[in-house]
Each structure stands twice: as C-alpha cells, then as structure tokens.
Amino acid sequence: MSSMKNKITLISLLILLGHLSIAQDLVNDGVKLIAKKYKAVGVAYAVVKKGEIIKTGAIGYKNLETNEPLDSENLFRIASISKSFTATALMQLVEKGRISLDDDFGDLIGFPVRNPAFADKVITLRMILSHTSSINDANGYFNLDVINPSKSLDWKKSYNNYSPGTQYQYCNLNFNMAGAVLERLTGKRFDQYIKQQILNPLNLDAGYCVDSLDTDKFAQIYEYDSELDHFAIRSAAYNPRSEEISNYELGYSTPVFSPTGGMKISVTDLAKYMIMHLNYGKYAGKRILQRKSAKTMQTKVANKEGYGLALCEVNNFIRDKKLIGHTGSAYGLYSSMFFSPEEKFGIVVITNGAVLKYDNGQVAITKEVSNFLYNSLIENPQELPLKKGGK
Structure with a gap:
C-alpha cells in the first residue's frame, strides 16, 4: 500500500513538473510571437509579483554573428533607465543633509547655471532631476563645457525660451551634470560611488564602467536599417573609453560614464533594483533610500508629463494601470521598467534590437511584451501555472 502511494505521489509530481515545463514554454512562445512581429534580435524580461521575482526569461540572440542565445543574466546597456540610479544616489545625499x-x-x-532670458530665476537640483530646468541638448551632452559660459561661446543655446520650473523638456545634459555634482560632493568617481552605495548593497552584477564588468556577458546591441532590412551591430554602446578614464577629472569628465544612460545590467538584477523602488527604498532587508525619499522620486514635478525625479508616472503602458518607472532607447536597444507600488507588481523588458514602432507614445515591442506578461502571469496566473522564480 505504501509502495503504491509513493508511486502515485511520484507520478503526480512528474505530471506537475510537466505542466510547469509546458507553462514555461508557453510564456516564451508568447514572447517569441511578439518579437517576431518586430523582427527582434532578442528579448529579455523579468516579472515581479507581490514584491518578488516570479519569472525571468529570454528569447532570441545575444550575438547575431555567433548565434549565441540570449539569457536573462546577460548585461545590457539600459539607456535612460540609468537616470534613476543617478537620482537615487543624489537623494541619499539629500537624506544626509549634504x-x-x-x-x-x-x-x-x-x-x-542660469537661463539668460530669466537670469534672476534660480535653477534648482529638483528642476534638473525632473527635466523642468529649461535646459536642452542643442549643444550636445557629452561635454559639460557646452553650457559653461567660460568655456563655450554658444552656451546660451543650451537654454529654452521659458522660465525654469514652468515647463518640461527631456534633456540628457541634465543628468550628466547631475552625475558631476555627485562627484564634487563625494570626492569619488561616479561609477565607483554608484557601485558602493547602490549596486553592492543590493548584490547586483552591474555598473557604468565597462572594464569593471565581465564583457562576455554583454548582449550585443543592433540597430535596424529599414532601407536595407538589416541589423547592424553598434559596438560603440560598450566603448570602454579607456583613454578618457586614464585622464579623468572628478566633477568634469563625468559624461564619460554617461550618468544619463550608461548603466549595464541584466533584466534579473534590474528587477531587483525595481523592487527596491517598488518597496519605497528597501530590498532583501537592505534599505537604500528612506521611504520619504523614494516617494519624492515617484511624485510628479512635471504634472502634465508625469515626470518626478528620474521616475515617471504613466497610465497608458499596461491598460489603465497607474505605473511608475522609466524607458530607455539607445543604439537600437529599447528598455522599459514599470511597477505599481500599490499592487506590488512590476515588469522589466529589454530588446537588443527591433523594428521601432510606437503605440500611444510608447515603444510598441516593450509595451506589447509587458502587457502579455501582465495578462499571463499577474492578472490570470491560474491559466498558466508557473514555478516561482522560473526561467
């Protein structure tokens, strides 16, 4: 009798494992179908429910030349989602009263830093971090000299013709300057400070400095040429900038690391970082930010655009859900990280190359994959049984 019972238990377990395997395949199959619509090179994703990662996965290729498959542990340059790391570090200094x-x-x-048309109006750190500074990227953003009156004759072109704090315009220069301020305040190189104060405490394999990471883990990035119907590799995305770093000047050379877009991280580790913000500053027993600071980052400064401090409120990404997060776009890569602090879920999606289309202002492929994952794993999980943390 006991032997028969054990056999039934084993059979039940095997059946269950079979269903789980099928469920895993169904998720990836769904992502593959969406990816095919956009000719995606690869897509990696991570899903968080009830404050925990329940699923990570990847389809497609890490490298088209070698046909090496993409993995959820591969590192991507995530583009503008990087801005939130810069703002998080500065909020830590705000907490300390610095x-x-x-x-x-x-x-x-x-x-x-004064708009020449409104010279009596102070441009604040809050304005810089919320893109309400009236500063623009007309002169570029990889060199701080472009806006420094003592360095550039064209510095006035870096300002828009409206009063600081009254309007919103997305601007990369804002965050490369913010990174320089971090260095001036701490006396530490930007990438090293982020690693010490955010990445290491969260145990994340990530960073801004290419030479500090395992380059074998990098997912190559490809840009689509619609005329040639061809994907071209963009190796510049992972340029180590070794010469510039060897002659580095704190508080000035900072754009070398691109605080505005240079973070390299996997979807799995980005999901852990996202959970920290979802939990208002805390992850796995480690508090990175005080609750008040995390809420400040998520609170709209630019009301119309929904932008806070390097985090944005959106209502058109997953149906009518109010979500907080950011997107990224550079070199052909498209990334998205959105979460709901109230409902404790979040989704990270990154593609290392795809045909670019938009859906109501959002990149279509990351939005469509996110909605599929939400519908399959968060809203209707009973239809797709999954093993927690499964890949």
Whole structure:
C-alpha cells in the first residue's frame, strides 16, 4: 500500500513538473510571437509579483554573428533607465543633509547655471532631476563645457525660451551634470560611488564602467536599417573609453560614464533594483533610500508629463494601470521598467534590437511584451501555472 502511494505521489509530481515545463514554454512562445512581429534580435524580461521575482526569461540572440542565445543574466546597456540610479544616489545625499533639492544648481556644479532670458530665476537640483530646468541638448551632452559660459561661446543655446520650473523638456545634459555634482560632493568617481552605495548593497552584477564588468556577458546591441532590412551591430554602446578614464577629472569628465544612460545590467538584477523602488527604498532587508525619499522620486514635478525625479508616472503602458518607472532607447536597444507600488507588481523588458514602432507614445515591442506578461502571469496566473522564480 505504501509502495503504491509513493508511486502515485511520484507520478503526480512528474505530471506537475510537466505542466510547469509546458507553462514555461508557453510564456516564451508568447514572447517569441511578439518579437517576431518586430523582427527582434532578442528579448529579455523579468516579472515581479507581490514584491518578488516570479519569472525571468529570454528569447532570441545575444550575438547575431555567433548565434549565441540570449539569457536573462546577460548585461545590457539600459539607456535612460540609468537616470534613476543617478537620482537615487543624489537623494541619499539629500537624506544626509549634504544638499537640498532646492539648492542652486550652479553652486553645486561650480559654474553659473542660469537661463539668460530669466537670469534672476534660480535653477534648482529638483528642476534638473525632473527635466523642468529649461535646459536642452542643442549643444550636445557629452561635454559639460557646452553650457559653461567660460568655456563655450554658444552656451546660451543650451537654454529654452521659458522660465525654469514652468515647463518640461527631456534633456540628457541634465543628468550628466547631475552625475558631476555627485562627484564634487563625494570626492569619488561616479561609477565607483554608484557601485558602493547602490549596486553592492543590493548584490547586483552591474555598473557604468565597462572594464569593471565581465564583457562576455554583454548582449550585443543592433540597430535596424529599414532601407536595407538589416541589423547592424553598434559596438560603440560598450566603448570602454579607456583613454578618457586614464585622464579623468572628478566633477568634469563625468559624461564619460554617461550618468544619463550608461548603466549595464541584466533584466534579473534590474528587477531587483525595481523592487527596491517598488518597496519605497528597501530590498532583501537592505534599505537604500528612506521611504520619504523614494516617494519624492515617484511624485510628479512635471504634472502634465508625469515626470518626478528620474521616475515617471504613466497610465497608458499596461491598460489603465497607474505605473511608475522609466524607458530607455539607445543604439537600437529599447528598455522599459514599470511597477505599481500599490499592487506590488512590476515588469522589466529589454530588446537588443527591433523594428521601432510606437503605440500611444510608447515603444510598441516593450509595451506589447509587458502587457502579455501582465495578462499571463499577474492578472490570470491560474491559466498558466508557473514555478516561482522560473526561467
């Protein structure tokens, strides 16, 4: 009798494992179908439910030349989602009383930051981090000289013709300058400070410095040429900038690491970082930010656009859900990281190359994959039984 019972238990277990395997395949199959619509090179994803990662996965290729498959542990340059790491680090200094969000940014950066048309209006750190500074990227953003009156004759072109704090315009220069301020305040190189204060405490395999990472883990990035119907590799995405780093000047050379878009991280580790913000500053027993600081980052400054401090509120990404997060786009890569602090779920999606189409202002492929994952794993999980943490 006991032997028969054990056999039934074993059979039941095998059946269950079979269903789980099928379920895993169904998720990837669904992602593959969407990816095929956009000719995606590869797509990696991570799903968080009730504050925990329940699923990670990847389809397609890490490298088209070698046909090496993409994995959820591969590292991507995630583009503008990187901005939230910069803002998180600065909020840590706000907590310590080192700075205020309403400080004059010119005092922090070490040269005048004033819109010439509104010279009496102080441009604050809060304005910089929320893209309401009236600063633009007309002169570029990889060199701080472009906006420094003592370095550039064209510095005035870096400002828009409206009063700081009154309107929103997305601007990469804002965050490369913010990274320089971090260095001036801490006396530490930007990439090293982020690693010490955010990445290491969360046990994340990530960073801004290419030479500090295992380059074998990098997912190559490809840009689609619609005329040739061809994907071209963009190796510049992982340029180590070794010469610039060897001559590095704190508070000035900072754009070398691109605080505005240079973070390299996997979808799995980005999901862990996302959970920290979802939990208002805490992950796996480690508190990175105080609850008040995390909420400040998620609170709209630019009301119309929904932008807070390097995090944005959206209502058009997953149906009518109010979500917080950010997207990224560079070199042909498209990334998205959105979460709901109220419902404790979040989804990260990254493609290392795809045909670019938009859906109501959002990149279509990351939005469609996110909605599929939400419908399959969060809203209707009973239809697709999954092993927690499965790949």
